[in-house]
Each structure stands twice: as structure tokens, then as C-alpha cells.
Amino acid sequence: MKTKIINLFLLSFVFLIGCKTEQKEETKLKPYESLTAPTAKKIAEELTAHGDTRIDNYFWMRLSDEQKNAETPDAQTQDVLDYLNAENDYKDAAMKHTDSLQKTLFDEIVGRIKKDDSSVPYNDNGYSYYTRFEKGMDYALYCRKKLEDDAKEEIMLNGPEMAKGLAYFALGGLSVSPNNEMISYGIDTVSRRRYTIHFKNLVDDQILSDKLVNTTGSVAWANDNKTVFYTSKDSITLRANKIYKHVLGTDQSQDVLVFDEKDDTFSTFVYKSRSDKYIISGSYQTLSTEYRYLDADTPNGEWKVIQPRERDLEYGVAHFGDHFYIRTNLDAKNFKLVKTPVNATTKDNWVDVIPHRDDVLLQGFTPFKNHLVLSERKNGLSTIRVRKWDGNEDHYISFNDPAYVAYTSTNLDFDTNILRYSYTSLTTPSSVIDYNMDTREQTVLKEEEVLDPNFSKDNYVSERLYATARDGVKVPISLVYKKGTQKNAKTPLLLYSYGSYGSSTEPYFSSTRLSLLDRGFVFALAHIRGGEEMGRHWYEDGKLLKKKNTFTDFIDVGDFLVKEGYTSADHMYAYGGSAGGLLMGAVLNMKPELWNGVVAAVPFVDVVSTMMDETIPLTTFEFDEWGNPKNKEYYEYMKSYSPYDNVEAKEYPNILITTGYWDSQVQYWEPAKWIAKLRELKTDNNLLIMDCDMETGHGGASGRFERYKRTALNYAFMLDLEGINK
Template sequence: MDFAVELQRLAGRGGVAVSAPVAKKIPAERTHHGDTVVDHYEWLRDKDDPEVIAYLEAQNAFTEKNTEQLAGLRKQIFAEIKARTKETDMSVPSRRGKYWYYGRTHEGKQYATHCRCPIGDDDDWTPPEVSEDGALPGEEVLLDANVEARGHDFFSLGALSVSDDGNWLAYSTDVVGDERYTLRFKDLRTGALLDELIEDTAGGAVWSADARHVFYQTVDAAWRPDTVWRHDFGTDTADVKVFHEPDERYWVGMGSTRSDRYLMIGAGSKITSEVYVLDANDPTGEFVSVAPRVDGVEYSVEHAVIDDADYFVIVHNDIRGGSKAENFAIDIAPVDDPTNRRELFAHDPGRRIEDLDAFRDYLVLSYRREALPRIAIADLRTITGIPTEADFHEVTFAEELGTVGLAGNREWTTPRLRIGYGSFTEPSELIELDVTTGERTLLKRQPVLGGYDPADYVQSREWATAADGTRIPLSIVRRKGTDENKPAPLLLYGYGSYEASIDPYFSVSRLSMLDRGVVFVLAHVRGGGEMGRYWYENGKELQKKNTFTDFVSAAQYLVDEGWTTPSQMVAEGGSAGGLLMGAVANLAPQLFNGILASVPFVDALNSILDPSLPLTVIEWDEWGDPLHNPEVYAYMREYSPYENVVAQPYPPILALTSRNDTRVLYTEAAKWVARLQECSTSDNLVLLKTEMSAGHGGVSGRYKQWEEISFEIAWILQQTGALAPTDPTAP
């Protein structure tokens, strides 16, 4: 097909296009483990080929033409999001060193402005009052992202790191979307931008305590952060390579302990990790391993001071008592002898330990139980010696479903702890907790304009049953007026990979669906982390199909229980959740009247077979290694969405991707849509929308993001049949 001619046809008058652009077929063979596959759309992989670009643009035009009837609804939803959002706003200042740091947003501007103001007194821990319209006394602008973004279609801020003395800013930017950042330096005393420039960094930056050195990372050809460098700030000295990880399965990270006493480098695969530390007062010294890597053992390290003695607190899943601490345990060991470990928290199969944060006066445990995050605090001022589990007390909230965690505690010496909390119905809150008295002070609640009332909405927990009898938690929110006695429009969202937990969270844009009678459901399927490590283990590698069948069981449960009908239900997922969407489209197309897949990992087998592609080798611990293992190859061959598109009636499908995405290449969605359009026996439209200058996270800038969200919501409302607000007073 001449896509240039097709673009002209689609752009012309004549209403909705009746047929999608047809991708040409060029047979490309691959053979692995005796299995030969002919792939007709592999030619779409060349992102700079003019014919590929023309094909993507033709698909964009086809999608725009076939959704133009939703243009008015998109504008209405955008207006609703805008009307509910406090566009000129300010975050609660967070203390660090001699300054309060905070961000500002301004009406009409796409990005945030990052600011600070001096503290008045070393003993002052009460933040300045939020002032959206006027500058705080002594306010300085560290970085205005709107200025940095000028002239660019895409903008992403990576590092934003101020030296401990408060004099220097290191920041990095990506203006393409490929997650390769340019690191720059600014003198905060004069506002001058230095000539020093470091290209192609991984995004982060860590200052040494003396502000003479900056540590940063670079990536290899597969976009894997693999090397840590030390930049001798303000000199012409060549940057020093302080760490390199040659094993392609390992991802390298750089940071420091909360106490700022130690610099840390972490090297981790999906199943194994190792941490290296260096005294922050010796930034040119050698990083030393806390514990050697052991295949299958993960651990993290924090520094704590207890009774004036220095300890490393180690969260790990090592073997204890003859069995692995699958849901993790915690040890504590003297800094000068990390091998002399004693147990602080024993392994508990009903509790997934995620982290332990150490402050001067507190230890804070973050963990999960019953598919919800929780925190517990030990007050070191009231304890003699090493604390025990009994010294930790859980912070509780009244809501059945909610998300809680530490938030914005930059200083190790903070006398009070800041906690973030939110739910489906409660906008996110920043709460300051006095650990001694238990008193809670609300510092800020996410503003929702237009008379929002949480009492108008209801959230609940349901449990579906998988084919093997496993109970699958479902988190549900709806508008109170939605009639429970008859089926309702419903959006079912899923992810289910990398042990990532999708917890109940508030969303302004979601209100535009809820107010039109749509029920929103999170399916916490296996492969995620909501129910602990075993939940993850039973949804990865050779258990990956559980992720897909769990989602299908959740959808069937919602139909069987009268929540909805297939003609009113849409499924949504992105990235690895897009793989879930592709698999579900093949397994149970009859259950949905729409499938929305964002940056979908749908050509999974082809990608994981090619170690030259970004991040492939790292992913073998998640999906298995089909290149060398015939069993894994056969298993992935059975579920990989692109491989398994067949002649059957598919529901309407909307696939969203980005041409500069380095995590899930645009090729996956492009090939999948081409094959779906070829094979589907229904008249339902399969649409592809490609952002031509964006990355994995999609478009940048909040107004552009609102436009994209409005596009998605309008399509969801069309497919669920919920086009009119049920609340006439909604903005």
C-alpha cells in the first residue's frame, strides 16, 4: 500500500474510514529449538524507514478518523479534569540542610518549578505555610522545567540533586524520550549554569559530602545501567570509573543511606542482588561489598545508629532454618563486621517485608499483609539495646482499602515522621505523625475542586476464584448512586508482573468515569506483589499463564455476580500489563467489549529471544530464557500474544505506543495491530495510536497528558456504553 496516498484519503472528507491501512507482508523466518516461524511484519522494526514512519502515521490517521465522533466528549472530559485540578499549587516544603524544598505548578504551564527558601532556625521543623500565589520569604527558583522544555516536543527531568552545602545543583534532562539524559550543573549562589556537561547518563546524580565529586551512571548498548562514574567537580580531571557490572542480568543503581554516612552502589538482577558501601567522608575510596552475591538471594542495606553504635540493617530472603525466607526477613549487624548478623524480624509467610527505613530516633518497617501496604514504627528513644518485633507498632487507618507509606522525610534527624495516605475515595494526604503522642497533623490533602465529596463514592474488596481454586483479590470503587442490582459499565484493570503492587489510589481523571456510572476494578492477579512473594513466584516464568487466567477468572466473576456484562466491560493494562491484555484478547475475547493496551509488551517471545534488544538479558529471570531453554521457548510460544493471534472475533482494541520507547519498542504494538487487523473475523475496529516523539511514559507535560487521558477515557466510555454523567452537578 502507498501510505502517502492512504494518509491523504484518511485526511480527506467522507466520514469514518471503512478499512485500516494494510501492512505489506515480507516473510522473515526464525528457527529455535526445531520450531520455524514465519513473521510477515518484522520489517516494521526499522523506526527510521520512511515506509515504517508512513505506516505509523497512516494508522494514526485511521485512528483519529474512527474516533473523531468522540472529539466533543474528549473536550468535555479534559474540561472536567482541568476544573477539578488546582492548577496553581504548591507542595508542602520538605526540610533538607539549611533549606525548605518544594515544587510549584502554575496555571497554563506544563511543568513544575522547583524552589527552596531558607529555614529560620535550626530547631524549626514546622514547614512554612503553603502559599500558592505568593513567594515565600527568601524563595529561590532552583529549576523551572518550563524553561528547560522550551523548543522540545518531549521533556523529562531525571536528576535534581543539591549538594549538602546547598551551593550546587546537578540536574539531568531527556528531550527525546529514550531515557538517556544530559547532566548539567548550576551554581545556586549566582544562578550561573556551568560549562560542564555530561551526555548519555542514566538519569540520577549523587553528591559526595564535600561537594567536590558527583557520582552518576551510564548505560550499555541494551539501555542497562551498568557503570558508575565519579566526576571531579570543577576540574578538568577525566571522570573515574568506580564500578562496572559486566553481567548483563544485573542493573546498577547508586545512592546513599538516609543518614548520609555511606554511599551505596547496588547491583541487582530479578532474583539476586549485591550492595557495596563506601564511607561518605572518603569519596575517592573503594566501595566494599556488604555480602557477596548468592544466586537467588536478594538483600538491601540501611544504616542505623542504636545506642551510639553503627549498624547495617539488612532486609533479605536468605535461607534460615533450612528454608528460604520467601517473604523476607531482617537482620542487623555491626558496620565493622557485617557477617556478625542477628535476626531482627523473622520470616512470616503472611507478611511480605518490603523495606526498613532508619532515622536517628525511629525505625520504620514497610510491609504488606492481605493485599494492602502497611507501616509500623519503633521509637528508639524508648528502647534499650536492639529493638524486637514487639517494639514496632502499626499505624492504622479507618478505611477498608488504602495505601500508606513514608513520604518526604529527607532528614535523618527529623523529630516527626511524614506519612502519605490515600485510597480510591480519599485524595492523597500528607500527614505528620508525632510518634510520642500519636498525634497526626494533616499537612496537605490533594485539592479536588468542584465540590468533591468522598461520601459520594464507595470502595470495597471482593474475591474471585481462579481455575485452580486460588482466591484473587479485587479492589472496587463506584459512585454511590450506581445501582448494584443491575449490571453496570465496568473497567477492569490489571498488571501482574515484576512483583509490582497496584494498590487502591485516588485519581482525578477517574471521576469522569465514575460519575458516568462506570465501576472501576483492580484485579490483583498473580505475578504482582500484592499477596507476597509467592504471589509473584506463581505468576512468572513457567507459571506466567496464571496471570492471564486469573484476569479472565476475575472478569467472569464480575459477570457471574451481576456487576457487569461482556457488552459493558473494558479491560485495560500497560507495558507488562499490555502483555496481559494481548493474552486475554486471545484467551477470552468474548468477555470484553473493548481492550485498551498501553505500550504493550505483546511480541514477547521475539523480544526475549533477541539478547541484542534493550533489557532482554535482564528479563530472562522474569520470563525465562527461551533462547537456550526449549521448555521456556515452548511455554512462551503458547501465550505470546502476537504469536497466537488467530482467526476469531476480537473485540474492539485500542493500542497506544511511543516511537522512542526503549523499554517496550513501538514495534510490538505495530506488529500486533497489523496481525489483528488481518486475522480478526469481527467488524470491530482495531486501532493503533503512536506518539511519534515520546518514550515509555507517553507524552510529557500535564496538559498533554490530560489530553491523552481524555482520549483514552472517551474511548472507554464509548465501549462501556456510559456516555452521559449520572451526576448532573458534575463539573
């Protein structure tokens, strides 16, 4: 691992009045080097599995929800809080000299955002729906108007008022009843993604007394306008495991359990079909799904299974006319589209509509009265295909950027020839577009405004490159930089990726990112295995016992960018969050000398211990992503790459870790333990800091602008290492 060269000032001999004075060589300290970093106490915990014992000196940092929620902290809780606060204090002191830069960055980022913005309205059931922000407000107003001339605005929910006085506020799952008179919504004020569902009468503007606690936040309305279906969570693992039926005006204790997902590797959900004909519930895990349906006119009726669950059989359902349309991987690695009669739904009745293709991944579909719209991915890029049901016309919407994202938006109307979709690229702000599927005419309804008089998308350049991985696979790279940026060994470059769950790293526009590009950074996306950019095989080659392909792909992309002269190891930075934080931890252990700085956001780094503990949220649900370490083969493979288990006594680059005390996805103790172990073992003198937000969870701050304070910290961390202070 490289350590940045400390400036040495060699002072010449000075002769004063015939007297020769020799001055000693002086070393200029970095701002943080005069500080004392926190030291976590060590309590050895032996963790034994398969005859192998791991010693975890920081296991004590783990707290239960009961301990975190207690009015008076016990001794262990106080020790944890003291350590987290000490790390925050150290981070504040170490970055104190960048306060002015952080403020400049925050003001700059927020200054580009339109303060009184509003969304493009969409129409549904006689109303036009939209959200809008008022100047100075962190939260949105949720509004609607009747589809008639001179209709008045109705503010259904007032986000700023609802969030007043709360350190964290998340509003989700908004759903209006079929008769347009009621709205349901979920609220989370802790950031643990456990929502309480409320109901509001939109006629008299009164909140109902009904409260549904410990839910995923959304409901599916039956057509009687008084019955809803919702999903509740296990109180310990937070797994969405039960579906209940609730009748307005009754207490939650009277709700009827309609489905209990007993298999702890599955989670469940419920929604209403786009046709409004059916209530559909589903159970899913990494490799299998199962759907059930109920006539929305008969909420007390019998649920029917569409296709019983099978190992390695995945499918998703939409209703149209007399058929269910199903996207499935049945004999189709890249998925295909089939249809089946509503009264004969098992797989032996499925008939191909769009057959499987080896070179095209079918990502989704949207049926209209006369058209079928397909969301596909080919050559690593998203596409939108429009096909008439009679097969007479079939075309793709054309896009010009070398790397871009295009996806269908809100399309609730079946009987229309207008498709609404969104488009963005690394150089092009996001646009909402209405597309006439018959004439192929396009109308841009809105393009994201960048409130900077000097901004023009023509000032930036996007490229698409391919790096050859060590096993010969070609890995796509999307990158962007400002015109005139010199690409050489002194050019700072930020490399980002995710690489898990089949989630593709998309080349979208970010006005926030301009703060780096305008200061000479190149921004690059590595489309590594573990995502789905190149098809389903791309995902399967980056999971389970092939997970290390994700890490080596990222390293090989970094090596390629250095070799091609875009940057050097002295000026290359890496960023990833959550499972992308695992990526950061792994590449730090595998090739620390390749990076000058790394930002690991809410990082999943204690892989073995987390996957061994089935009480931790998400664990059982993810055995098919990472493997089950109760199996020795998976245990040994996980242990070989788990960032926390592989910290060594060696030099590491500068590192910034971020986390949230209330994180339900990656518990705070993973990054806390990791930084403690790094401090204990690393042999360098580089900066190592952690920002633990004591009020939030996985997604960070909830306010529209507040979240950018952490972005400003991340950017200041890298810019400061580059000697850029304004």
C-alpha cells in the same frame, strides 16, 4: 467473541393513496465502517529456534536507533513512518465523531486539578525544599527557602523556561551538594530515558560547562562538594552498566571508571546513604543483588563489598549508627530485617531485627534515632508499623477504608519523632500526614484538592471482594463506584491490573477516574498473581513457568464480576499497560468474548522475539522474570502465551492500542506489528485502532496536562461503545 448487535430498522408497510410500497431493511453503519483501515505490507521473515520456525510477516517494522535518528529516512524507515502515520490518521478518522466528547473529558479532567499547586515542603540541611506550579504552566518550579524567618524563595530550576520549545522534556535526579551551593539534575528531551546531567551554581545562578551524557540522570555527591558518582548506560541495550567518578570542572572524558558491571543480566546504580556517611553502589537483577560502599569523606578511597552476589539472595541496605540495616530474603521468602556491623558486613554476621513471618511481607524500613518504621503488607493491604528501638512500644497506624494505600514519604531527619507518610484510597484523595510516633497524634499537612464543587468522597463507595480462581486460589478485587450506580448486566465496568515484577496494583484515588465513575462506570482492580499483594509467593506464582496464572486470574476475576451481577460481557472493559499490556494481549487471545473493549497501553506483546534478542533494552535483565527462550522449555512456554504469536482467525472485541515511537521499554514495533497481524486475521467488524505518539516514549507526554489528552481518548473509546456521548 460477541459482536455488538447492529441496529436494524424494520420499516412497516405504508399505504399511500391506495399504493402499497415495501421498503427494504436498512443497516446503520458504525462511524468507522465506511473507512478503509491501513494494510501493512507482508515480508515473510523466518525465525527458527529449537527446530521450530515462526513466520513473522511484519518483522520489517523494526528500526534501529540510527535509522530513527537519521536526518534523511531510508526506504525502510519511510515505510515504517508511513504505516504509523496511516494508523494515526485512521484512528483520528474513526474517532472523529468523539472529538467533542474527548474535549469535554480533557477539560473536565484538567479542570479538577489545581493549577497553582505546590508540594508539602520538606527540610534538609538548613533549607526547606518544595515544588510549585504556576497557572497555565505544564512544568514545575523547583524551589527552596532557608530555615529562618522571612527567608526569600530561591528558584533553583525553572521547568517552564527549560522546557520551552521542546516537544518532550523530562527533568529528574535533582540533588543538592552537601554545602548547599550546587545542584545537579538530568534532562531527557527524546523520551528514551537517556539523561544528560548538568550542574548549576546556586550562589551565582550560573550553569557549569560540565555535561555528563548517556546517564540515568542522577548523581551521588561526595562530601568534598566537587566529586560526584553517576551511572552510565550501554548505548545499544540502554542497560545501566558503569559507574564513573566525575570532578566538577573537568571534561567527561577524564572521568574515572569505578565499577563496570560485566554480567549483562545485572544493572547498576549509585546513591548516597541517608546518613550522608557513605556512597553506596549496587548491582541488581530479578533474583540477586550486590552492594558496595565507600566513605563519602574519601571519594578516592577503596570500595568494599557488603555481601558478594549469590543466586537467589536479595538484599537492600541502609546505614544507621555503627551498623548497616539490611532487608533480605536470606532464609525468608517474605523478607526480614537484619543488622550487621559496618566493619563486618557479610551474611554470616547478620543478626535478625525483624524475623521472617509467613503471613507478612516486609516491603521496606526507615530508621530514626528512637524508632524503626516498617512498611509491611498483610492480607493484601499496605501497613505502617512503628517500633521503638528498645522494643518497649510497637504499634500499627490504623486505617479505616476497605482498600487503601499507605506509604512512608520524605523522611530525611534522623533525630525526630515525626514520621511523614501518605495515605489514599479509592474514595479518598491523597493526603500528606505528619505522625507523632510517641503521642500517635496526626496532622494532615495537605489533601489533594479536587476542583469540582460537586465532589465529595462520601459520594463514592469502595468494596473489597474475593474471586476464586480456577485452581482454588482467592484473588482480591478492589472496586469503586458512585453511590446510586445500579449494578446489573447493563452496568459498564472497567477492570484494570498489571501483574508482573512483583509490582502490586494499589487501590489509590484518581480524580481523573471520576469522569468514568460519574458516568455510571464501576472501576475494579484485580490483584492477580505476578504482583506481591499477598506476599512473595503471589509474585513467584505469576512468573516464569507459572506466568499463565496472571492471565487466568484476570479472566477468572472478570467471570466472577459477571456472575455476581456487577456487569456483563457486553459492558465489561479491560485496561493494562506495558507488562499489563501483555496481560491484555493474552486475555484477548484466551477469552476474547469476555470483553466489549480493551485498551492496551504500550503493550509488551512480542514476547518470544524480544526475549530472544539481547540487543533490545531490558532483555538480558529480565530472563528471571520471563525465562530465557534459548532454553527450549521457556521458549515453548512463552510461545504458548505470547500475544503476537497467538493471534488467530477469530472474533476479537473492540481494541485501542497506544504506543510511543521513542519508547525504550517496549519498542514501538511490538504494538505496530500486533495491530497489523490482528487486522490481517480477525474475523469481526469491531473497532481496532492504534495511537502512536511520534514525539514520546514509554511514559507518554511529559507536560503536566498534555498527557490527559490520551486519557481522554481512552475514556472516549469506552464511553462511545456504551453510547455515552457527553
